[in-house]
Amino acid sequence: MVKRIVAVAALLLAGCGSTTASPTTGVNGEITVFAAASLTESFTELGKEFEAAHPGTKVTFNFAGSSALAQQINKGAPADVFASAAPANMKQVTDTGAITATPATFAKNTLQIAVPEGNPGKVTGLADFAKADLKIALCAEQVPCGAAAKKVFEAAKITAAPDTLEQDVKAVLTKVSLGEVDAALVYRTDVKANDKVEGVDFAEADKAVNDYPIALIAKAPNAAAAQAFVDYVLSGEGRKVLTEAGFAAP
Amino acid sequence: MTLHAELRVHRAGFALELDLAIEPGEVVALLGPNGAGKTTALRALAGLLPGSHIRTEESTWDKLPAEKRPIGVVFQDYLLFATMSALDNVAFGLRARGTRKAEANEIARHWLAQVGLAEFAKAKPRTLSGGQAQRVALARALATSPELLLLDEPLAALDASTRLRVRSDLGRHLQHYPGHTLLVTHDPLDAMVLADRIVILEDGRVVQQGTPREVVRQPRTDYVAHLVGLNFYRGVAEGTEVRLDDGGTLTIAEPAQGPVHVVFPPSAVSLYPDKPAGSPRNTWQAIVSGIEQHAHTTRVDLAGNPAVLADITTATVAELRLQPGDTLWVSLKATEIHTYPR
Amino acid sequence: MRSRLPVVLVLPAVIGLAFLLVPLAGLLVEAPWATLPAQLFSAEVGQALRLSLLCASLATIVCLVLGVPLAWLLARSDLPGRGLLRALVTVPLVLPPVVGGVALLLVLGRRGLVGQYLDQWFGVSLPFTTAGVVLAEAFVAMPFLVISVEGAFRAADPRYEEAAATLGASRWLTFRRVTLPSVMPGVVAGTVLCWARALGEFGATITFAGNFPGKTTTMPLAVYLALETDPDAAIVLSIVLLLVSVAVLAGLRDRWIRA
Missing domain, CATH: 2.40.50.100 (RNA polymerase II/Efflux pump adaptor protein, barrel-sandwich hybrid domain)
Structure with a gap:
């Protein structure tokens, strides 16, 4: 285990809400970021840029479902930063006091209809999800993308006829990309990251806007570098990477 | 009718060339040292090895697989089916050949009685003594009334005191059996006591044959002389x-x-x-x-x-x-x- | 008098037992016992449990029907490349189950190598159906049965089959009455392993058959999803699954031992 060096001076920087990340002295060592699975591509990229901007730092990620991460943090996992895909999971952590800082929303994600290449089911909108002859995949209601899907169907007054309620977005995408289902509801960022599926926009998407909160963990082993990372995510550079991935600005 | 067998088995480093003629009711002992080809000969006759040419006056068996041959075999370690009772073991051959269950059981019961094991019908093989297991194996082989009875070292697995009694019992059953019997053994005493004729096999070839009396009086090889x-x-x-x-x-x-x-x-x-x-x-x-x-x-x-x-x-x-x-x-x-x- | 057990064996044995049982104890300690009865008799749990037992049992039957002859072939035939075949049979053991599920989709899915014809010719689509669950579970569980039964076939003395042949028994009768009874302990052990593996199957099932209550949501899927929002409920569901499987296995074991 690498021994983390906490630079006391760096603590003074905490709270300096600069919108541009300028190279800071005293930020170094290793930090561990627990981030929602949907952030895998964008945060990996952000991590590299952060390491380049702050020589001497090393960012390690643990990507998983937000609720699993929340539980790990509550059980005392040695993490520095938590980036959740839903405020609800962030709340699980602030409720127990594992996070005391006020979480900041760094990105928004909306749903999009995902169809296999060529759109064999000729899906044009949310109404197609009620068709019994189409194979439909949704996320299970217990996971954020499923909860969001439920919201948009309620708003559109459509009773969806899903064939399967998947455990996460990746599982949904697998089934879309293999052509096993004709349509699915996933996040816009997921469609963007997967070149085997196509996205179809629909009007009710803004009824379920998903906020991504980020916060420093109370017992962060390397609080200085962790805060620098949080700031970087919220900065203009961070914004650029996230927008490229399909996230909307908060 | 006489059973003629021409056995030709060739394997790496070993050749068996054996011509046998067995009369009905006759017991022929195939006697020889280990590795002489006795068991190979028995397996060829049983149809478990290719290379046997067997004819009776009525038919040839050459093309018949083991399950189609009218044979009964008593194996050296009996090979009684462990999951079946003694009765089911004896009835197995009859059932396999299409006899109805009730009739097969009746015949099997008769054979168990013949070998003196009527009260062991329900016993599982592992509860039987060596001598009892041997008698069940004999009953199982005889129950289908085979034309050819093959005995592979039927007494070898028994201890000396049991062997004496089982040998004389076996002799009695063989006397009453009307078919052709081939007894494979390396024990000269088994051959002398049980067989009408002894065929001595060395290195896959017959070196001497005759009645026990002839063999005892006029051995033709060192092996036979040593035996007697x-x-x-x-x-x-x-x-x-x-x-x-x-x-x-x-x-x-x-x-x-x-x-x-x-x-x-x-x-x-x-x-x-x-x-x-x-x-x-x-x-x-x-x-x-x-x-x-x-x-x-x-x-x-x-x-x-x-x-x-x-x-x-x-x-x-x-x-x-x-x-x-x-x-x-x-x-x-x-x-x-x-x-x-x- | 019994000889004393050597400590070099007893110590690791006790550690091994603890290693297996302590996580179980953890589940039991953490369980919210108050909500257990309510969960146990809730409609969803009942549905998932019934579906789990049904699918695991059907998958086990599929494995028996296909796996026992396969084990026999591997043990007794002189096929060329038998060693390679034997290794390939264990692939589902090594494969992460999710990958197994994807592989099944690639073959039996709606656009899969075989699945597209099933769909075109017969209108049969296996993903997202209960049959799909059975298939996914059988795929993952079959190696357990095959390996265990093959070992038994190899240990069985082929001379008993010869003895049966000399008594006039056909190959099939010999297999049924002589070979199979002699490998029965191996078959029973394999069946138990196979059933238990099928009952706990998650990855291949959710990937190939998806998750829909009453149709494809088995207990492990229900546990996984409950874990997302309500870890307590997940623990209760796990305990229910555990108790039922232990009860079934213990019951069967007694039966077999008496038989």
């Missing part, structure tokens, strides 16, 4: 003199001419510390190379010209104070020596 416990030599006779191939000369009582086998029992040999005087026509010096205690006699192995086995009494051993390496005089009466043409 005789001193055995090859030689050339000229009147009452036989020059032995491996050295030495013996004087015989009945004149003969040409190549002969020479045999005499070890009990006919006497040993003396000094050259004996008097009637015996054959005396020669030999060195003790081995001493082996048998039940009532001592067998002495002597190196000399010729080498010889002698059975002497324990009293004589004590008197001579025999030690390996001792030089003794061997004496043998000419009338004890039996010769027959090669």
Whole structure:
């Protein structure tokens, strides 16, 4: 285990809400970021840029479902930063006091209809999800993308006829990309990251806007570098990477 | 009707060439040392190995797989089916050949009674003694009334005291069995007691065959002579003199001419510390190379010209104070020596 | 008198037992016992449990029907490349189950190598159906049965089959009455392993058959999804699954031992 060096001076920087990340002295060592699975591509990229901007730092990620991460943090996992895909999971952590800082929303994600290449089911909108002859995949209601899907169907007054309620977005995408289902509801960022599926926009998407909160963990082993990372995510550079991935600005 | 079998099995480093004719009701023993091909012959007859040519007056079996041949086999370790009762084991062959269950069970019960195991019908094989298991195996083989009964070392797995009784039981059953029987064994006593005719197999070939009496009296190979416990030599006779191939000369009582086998029992040999005087026509010096205690006699192995086995009494051993390496005089009466043409 | 057990064996044995049982104890300690009865008799749990037992049992039957002859073939035939075949049979053991599920989709899915014809010719689509669950579970569980039964076939003395042949039994009768009974302990052990593996199957099932209550949501899927929002409920569901499987296995074991 690498021994983390906490630079006391760096603590003074905490709270300096600069919108541009300028190279800071005293930020170094290793930090561990627990981030929602949907952030895998964008945060990996952000991590590299952060390491380049702050020589001497090393960012390690643990990507998983937000609720699993929340539980790990509550059980005392040695993490520095938590980036959740839903405020609800962030709340699980602030409720127990594992996070005391006020979480900041760094990105928004909306749903999009995902169809296999060529759109064999000729899906044009949310109404197609009620068709019994189409194979439909949704996320299970217990996971954020499923909860969001439920919201948009309620708003559109459509009773969806899903064939399967998947455990996460990746599982949904697998089934879309293999052509096993004709349509699915996933996040816009997921469609963007997967070149085997196509996205179809629909009007009710803004009824379920998903906020991504980020916060420093109370017992962060390397609080200085962790805060620098949080700031970087919220900065203009961070914004650029996230927008490229399909996230909307908060 | 006679059963003719021509067995030709060739494998790496081994060839079996065996012609057999077995009369109905006849028990033929296939006797030979380990590796002679006895079990191979039995498996070929049973259809478990390719390469057998078998015909009776009615049919040939060449193309028949084991399950189509009218045979019964008693295996060396019986191979009773462990998950079935004794009765089911005996009934198995009948059921496999299409006999209805009730009838098969009745016949099986009859056979179990025949071998004296009526009350063991429900017993599982592992609860039976060796002798009982052997009798169940015999009943199982006979229950289908096979034309050819094959017995593979049927007594080898039994201890000495059980063997005696089981052997005589087996002999009784074989006497009543009307089909052809082939008994494979390496035990000369089994062959002598149970068989009408003995076929001796060495290295995949028949070296001698005949009734037990003929085989005992006139062995034709060292192996057979050893089995029946005789001193055995090859030689050339000229009147009452036989020059032995491996050295030495013996004087015989009945004149003969040409190549002969020479045999005499070890009990006919006497040993003396000094050259004996008097009637015996054959005396020669030999060195003790081995001493082996048998039940009532001592067998002495002597190196000399010729080498010889002698059975002497324990009293004589004590008197001579025999030690390996001792030089003794061997004496043998000419009338004890039996010769027959090669 | 019994000889004393050597400590070099007893110590690791006790550690091994603890290693297996302590996580179980953890579940039991953490369980919210108060809500257990309510969960146990809730409609969803009942549905998932019934579906789990049904699918695991059907998958086990599929494995028996296909796996026992396969084990026999691997043990007894002189096929060329038998060693390779034997290794390939264990692939589902090594494969992460999710990958197994994807592989099944690639073959039997709606656009899969075989699945597209099933769909075109017969209108049969296996993903997202209960049959799909059975298939996914059978795929993952079959190696357990095959390996265990093959070992038993190899240990069985083929001379008993020869003895049966000399008594006039056909190959099939010999297999049924002689070979199979003699490998029964191996078959029972394999069946138990196979059933238990099928009952706990998650990855291949959710990937190939998806998750829909009453149709494809088995207990492990229900547990996984409950874990997302309500870890307590997940623990309760796990305990229910555990109790039922232990009860079934213990019951079967007694039966077999008596038989």
